[in-house]
Amino acid sequence: MLLQVNHLQKIFQTRFSKEKTTALQDVAFGVDKGEYIAIMGESGSGKTTLLNILATLEKPTSGSVILNDQDITKIKENQLAVYRREHLGFIFQDFNLLDTLSVRDNIFLPLVLGRQKTAIMEQRLAQLAPKLNIADLLNKQPFELSGGQKQRVAIARALITQPELVLADEPTAALDFKNSEALLSLLESINQAGQTILMVTHSAMAAAHAKRVLFIKDGRIFHQLYRADREVPAFMQEISLTMTNILGTEVQ
Numbered sequence: 001m002l003l004q005v006n007h008l009q010k011i012f013q014t015r016f017s018k019e020k021t022t023a024l025q026d027v028a029f030g031v032d033k034g035e036y037i038a039i040m041g042e043s044g045s046g047k048t049t050l051l052n053i054l055a056t057l058e059k060p061t062s063g064s065v066i067l068n069d070q071d072i073t074k075i076k077e078n079q080l081a082v083y084r085r086e087h088l089g090f091i092f093q094d095f096n097l098l099d100t101l102s103v104r105d106n107i108f109l110p111l112v113l114g115r116q117k118t119a120i121m122e123q124r125l126a127q128l129a130p131k132l133n134i135a136d137l138l139n140k141q142p143f144e145l146s147g148g149q150k151q152r153v154a155i156a157r158a159l160i161t162q163p164e165l166v167l168a169d170e171p172t173a174a175l176d177f178k179n180s181e182a183l184l185s186l187l188e189s190i191n192q193a194g195q196t197i198l199m200v201t202h203s204a205m206a207a208a209h210a211k212r213v214l215f216i217k218d219g220r221i222f223h224q225l226y227r228a229d230r231e232v233p234a235f236m237q238e239i240s241l242t243m244t245n246i247l248g249t250e251v252q
């Protein structure tokens with residue numbers, strides 16, 4: 001198993017008041033290499049908190065996150081940036097491209113920080129660029145790109161380090177229907193090529209592209225659905241029904 005999450009609990013306590021919020025009560029699940037998992041739940045159910053802990057951006061109150069036999073909640077503060085760069089890929093809502101760098105340099109950024117050789121960087125980009133249809137964009141600046149092109153560049157940057165796990169946080173939240181569809185089919189094909197993906201989303205349509213959906217409620221995983229060999233629309237219908245019936249939430 002690639003990732004094993006055990007008895008994860010997160011209690012927030014603000015500095016100024018004694019009030020405690022339990023964001024995660026007891027979350028446990030495992031992810032095999034090559035899986036594509038979506039995590040759904042209503043607002044405030046703990047999705048972002050869970051993703052932040054998996055991303056090593058936040059420490060749990062208790063519990064463990066084992067990625068490739070290492071408990072990543074125990075990594076020392078001064079080693080976290082290197083760990084993230086070497087083992088994890090991130091795809092966020094706003095894509096976070098730096099306008100002062102060319103597209104090529106934006107994609108190379110994690111490798112430059114990790115001091116990879118130029119030849120290796122060029123070789124990996126040469127493999128990725130045609131797959132993501134960005135080969136003609138490499139010398140442009142991010143502000144010259146369309147929204148869809150920016151997404152594909154951000155995906156290239158997430159994949160260039162060949163991460164064990166890609167974490168996506170609401171990747172379609174800021175996109176229109178057409179760009180969402182394009183992004184989701186790209187993520188699907190990246191997964192088919194062997195990349196493990198874990199995505200947090202509000203959208204039943206986005207979740208329906210995953211192979212398995214975990215539903216989180218009140219800080220616990222309480223249900224899961226497998227896509228099996230179903231097409232996206234059929235799976236989406238079951239996801240929406242599950243959200244409505246079990247969570248009592250309407251989803252878009």
Ligand SMILES: Nc1ncnc2c1ncn2[C@@H]1O[C@H](COP(=O)(O)OP(=O)(O)OP(=O)(O)O)[C@@H](O)[C@H]1O
Nearest residue numbers: 012021022023041042043044045046047048049050
């Ligand atoms: N830094 C923090 N300090 C205190 N409470 C927090 C903090 N971060 C999150 N919480 C609380 O933890 C709970 C879970 O929040 P979280 O952001 O994980 O939910 P979510 O499912 O991602 O919600 P949304 O879908 O609205 O983004 C909420 O009650 C929230 O108010």
